[in-house]
Every structure is written in C-alpha cells, then in structure tokens.
Amino acid sequence: MNETRSLSDQDLQTMLEALPLRRLHSLAKGRIPRHFRMGKRRLIVSLLGLQGEVRQYLAAEVTRHMAEQRTAIDAQQISRKRSLPAPATARHKIKSPSTATTARSGTPPTTIEAVLEGIGVPPPTEFRPDPWQLEAVSCLSTSDVIVSAPTGSGKTYVAVEAAKRAIQQDQTVIYTSPLKALSNTKYMEFSQIFGADRVGILTGDRRDNAQAPMLIMTTEILRNLLYDAASGEIDVRLNTLGLVILDESQYLADPERGVVWEETIIFCPAQARLLLLSASIGNPDEIAAWLRSIRPVPCHLIHHRERSVPLRACYLHPNGNLTPLFRTRDLVQGRGYAFHPETLKLFAEFEARTFGRSKR
Known part of the structure; x- marks a missing residue:
C-alpha cells in the first residue's frame, strides 16, 4: 500500500495511459458520472481528479493490474523459449516440387485456364433470394436475428427487406x-433505394434529415442516443x-x-428487433x-457458409x-490447401537466385 501512496500524478497517468479503454471504464464505474460518454484522454483526466x-483504491488497482500484466508477459516469454524448435540447418527452406506434386496425387492440380474461367460480367438473370435470406427476414417479425455469412452472399438484401x-x-x-x-x-445507397426524403444520417461530422424514418449512423452515435x-x-x-x-x-470482439x-445491444429498447450482420464472427452461437x-x-x-462469389x-x-x-481452383474455408507444383517450382527458382542456393 505504501508503494501506491507514493505514486505521483505523472506515474499514475502513465500507467492509466497503458490500460485499455474497457479497463478504464471499469475503474470509473460508480465513481465518475456518465463516464461511458468520455474518450480515453478525458476519462484519464477525470480519474486523476479523484x-x-x-484515489488510493485507484492507484492500488492500477498497480495490481500492471503487476499481473508483467507476470503474464514473463510467463509467455518462458513458454515461448521452451517451445522454440531446434535451429534449422538451412534458411528459407521450401518444400521441393517433387514432394508437392505427389501430394494428393488422387486429384490433378488445376490449370490457369480453369482459375481464370468465368471472369467478367455475368449475363443478367432474374433475382431470386436464397432460402436463408427469406428465413432471416421472416424471423425478424418475432425475434432478433444474427446473420453470419461470407462477403458478397447477400446480407444487405436482408437489411433492405427488413x-x-x-x-x-x-x-x-x-x-x-x-x-x-x-x-x-450506405446513406447514398439507401437513399437510392428508399428515396432521399426517407433516409437521414447522423455522424460526428454530418447531420442530415435527422427525423427520417431510416437513419444511418455510427454505432457510437446510437449508443449515445440510448444513454x-x-x-x-x-x-x-x-x-x-x-x-x-x-x-x-x-x-x-474489438478490445x-x-x-x-x-452497450448498444444492452440498452436497445425491448420493442425493437436487432439484426446483426457479419462475415467474420468466429463464435456466432455464443x-x-x-x-x-x-x-x-x-x-x-x-x-x-457457402460463398456466392468463389475465391x-x-x-x-x-x-x-x-x-x-x-x-x-477455389479456396474453401476449413479444407486447407497445398501449393501448385508449378508455383513451387517458381518459388524454388526465385529462392536459388535470391539466396544463392543451387537447385536440387
């Protein structure tokens, strides 16, 4: 406790600046009114004013947190040293083309013609929503909905129809x-779909048609409205x-x-339905x-999980x-991959020329 009492304002400020914003809000909870409306700099100034x-509690908590961080870093460094592999005899080692060619010998490697096939503007066809899109729109009448789908698969259609x-x-x-x-x-896109008189925008730099039935804004703006x-x-x-x-x-998941x-989800009114859209949620079930x-x-x-536009x-x-x-030809998530034998051959040639190694 003596160590925390001796902390100067400058030492405490330096330690607070090293903490993530979420930890600062946790320290301010119940001590600083409306602290979630503050940015990091203003929040640190308010904490220093306690x-x-x-203040003694704040200094003790910050000191304890920093000590725990140092302990965790030391443990990681020890674990990393123990797990380091033995020194390799050759740097920049690349698997030989012969080994890659025999890998997965049951399926011949694709060709450049196959990879480039289909590039261009597709012929116009009648749009038909996928079953999962219709399901998402239908479920919003009675429940919140989370849509986790790859980029380009049609999540915006769900948002527009809803x-x-x-x-x-x-x-x-x-x-x-x-x-x-x-x-x-999105403001320009939705203005074309719904009409400019029915769409408004609220950001830190812009405020247009703020009473429109559809409003586009950053998540921070909505959180502040709910506050x-x-x-x-x-x-x-x-x-x-x-x-x-x-x-x-x-x-x-952003730290x-x-x-x-x-907080936006927690404070969202009960009568409103939530529609969460993402292409990269790793744990949608949770x-x-x-x-x-x-x-x-x-x-x-x-x-x-199926991609409408192949990679x-x-x-x-x-x-x-x-x-x-x-x-x-196509990259499929979760199935792994192996380099093409022709590409491996070019890798080996580049390696030999760059690092002065002779080809085997």
Missing part, C-alpha cells in the same frame, strides 16, 4: 456501421424504433470499441446465446509467368 480513499417492412409499419429503422466512410456509403434516453431525455425516434441493424458486428456494441440471456425476445441464428488465387512471378497459387 481524491482521498478513492427495413422496408418496418417502414411500412411506421417504425423507425436505425442502421449502424463502425466507420463514418461506410455510413456515408440520453436512459437518463430521461425523450427522443421520439426511439419511441417508434422498430429495427436496429448492426453491420460489421464482429466489432463486438477498444467492443464495449460500444455491447453471441446468440448471450442475446437470449439479456433480451426479452428470442434470437435466431443464421450461419450461411481463387494466382501467383505472378517476376519473370511474367502467371500460375495458380494452389492445387485447387
């Missing part, structure tokens, strides 16, 4: 994104709120900003279970040769 026993239904019922729709640039892009409502400030838009769309909801998404535990309505999870990879060698990067 006096008496509260917004149309909510607006037809005279409900307010709020669409949030983590970035101002993305909010501006104001919780403190008694009446906002008609929240009284009629029927749908909240949280795009890029994988930000829940700095994830708390914003958590997120759905958490929503069920804190929200008064069920949560329906849609985990769509393919090529390797362009400095000598101008273009070859498939992998043995298979």
Whole structure:
C-alpha cells in the first residue's frame, strides 16, 4: 500500500495511459458520472481528479493490474523459449516440387485456364433470394436475428427487406456501421433505394434529415442516443424504433470499441428487433446465446457458409509467368490447401537466385 501512496500524478497517468479503454471504464464505474460518454484522454483526466480513499483504491488497482500484466508477459516469454524448435540447418527452406506434386496425387492440380474461367460480367438473370435470406427476414417479425455469412452472399438484401417492412409499419429503422466512410456509403445507397426524403444520417461530422424514418449512423452515435434516453431525455425516434441493424458486428470482439456494441445491444429498447450482420464472427452461437440471456425476445441464428462469389488465387512471378497459387481452383474455408507444383517450382527458382542456393 505504501508503494501506491507514493505514486505521483505523472506515474499514475502513465500507467492509466497503458490500460485499455474497457479497463478504464471499469475503474470509473460508480465513481465518475456518465463516464461511458468520455474518450480515453478525458476519462484519464477525470480519474486523476479523484481524491482521498478513492484515489488510493485507484492507484492500488492500477498497480495490481500492471503487476499481473508483467507476470503474464514473463510467463509467455518462458513458454515461448521452451517451445522454440531446434535451429534449422538451412534458411528459407521450401518444400521441393517433387514432394508437392505427389501430394494428393488422387486429384490433378488445376490449370490457369480453369482459375481464370468465368471472369467478367455475368449475363443478367432474374433475382431470386436464397432460402436463408427469406428465413432471416421472416424471423425478424418475432425475434432478433444474427446473420453470419461470407462477403458478397447477400446480407444487405436482408437489411433492405427488413427495413422496408418496418417502414411500412411506421417504425423507425436505425442502421449502424463502425466507420463514418461506410455510413456515408450506405446513406447514398439507401437513399437510392428508399428515396432521399426517407433516409437521414447522423455522424460526428454530418447531420442530415435527422427525423427520417431510416437513419444511418455510427454505432457510437446510437449508443449515445440510448444513454440520453436512459437518463430521461425523450427522443421520439426511439419511441417508434422498430429495427436496429448492426453491420460489421464482429466489432463486438474489438478490445477498444467492443464495449460500444455491447452497450448498444444492452440498452436497445425491448420493442425493437436487432439484426446483426457479419462475415467474420468466429463464435456466432455464443453471441446468440448471450442475446437470449439479456433480451426479452428470442434470437435466431443464421450461419450461411457457402460463398456466392468463389475465391481463387494466382501467383505472378517476376519473370511474367502467371500460375495458380494452389492445387485447387477455389479456396474453401476449413479444407486447407497445398501449393501448385508449378508455383513451387517458381518459388524454388526465385529462392536459388535470391539466396544463392543451387537447385536440387
């Protein structure tokens, strides 16, 4: 305790600056009013202004946290040293082409023609939503919905159709994104779909048509609106709120900003439905279970894994040769991959020329 009493303001400030924002909010809870409205710099200034026993507690907690971090780092370094492999006899070693060619011999490697097949503008066809898209829109009438689907698979269709239904019922729709640039892009996109008079935008830099039935904003703006409502400030838009769309909801896992998404979900009015969209949530089942535990309505999870737009990879060698990067034409998540034998041959040639090693 003597060590914590002797901490100067400068020492304590340095230690606070090293803490993540979520930890600072935890220290401020119950001690600083409306602390979640503050940025990191303002929050540190407010914490440094605490006096008496509260300050002693703050110094003790910060000192304990820093000691735990140092202990964890030391343990990681010891574990890493123990797990280091024996020194290799040759650097930049690449598997020989002969070994790669025989690997998975049951399936011949793809060709560059196959990889490039289908590139271009596809012929126009009638749009038909996939069953999982229709399921997501239908479930929003009775429950929250989490959509985890690959990029380009049609998550925006779900958002648009759900917004149309909510607006037809005279409900307010709020669409949030983590970035101002993305909010501006969605504002233009949705203005073309719903009409400029029915879409508004609220960001730190922009405020247009703020009473529109559909509002585009950053997640921080929505969180602040919900804070104001919780403190008694009446906002008609929240009284009629029927749908909240949280795009890029994988930000829940962000160490700095994830708390914003958590609090937005926690403070979201019970009458509004939540639609979480993401292409990269690693644990959608756990997120759905958490929503069920804190929200008064069920949560329906849609985990769509098939890519509408296939991923393919090529390797362009400095000598101008273009070859498939992998043995298979398309990349499929979870199935692993092996390098194409022609690419491995080019790798070996480049390695020999760059590092002066003779080819085997």
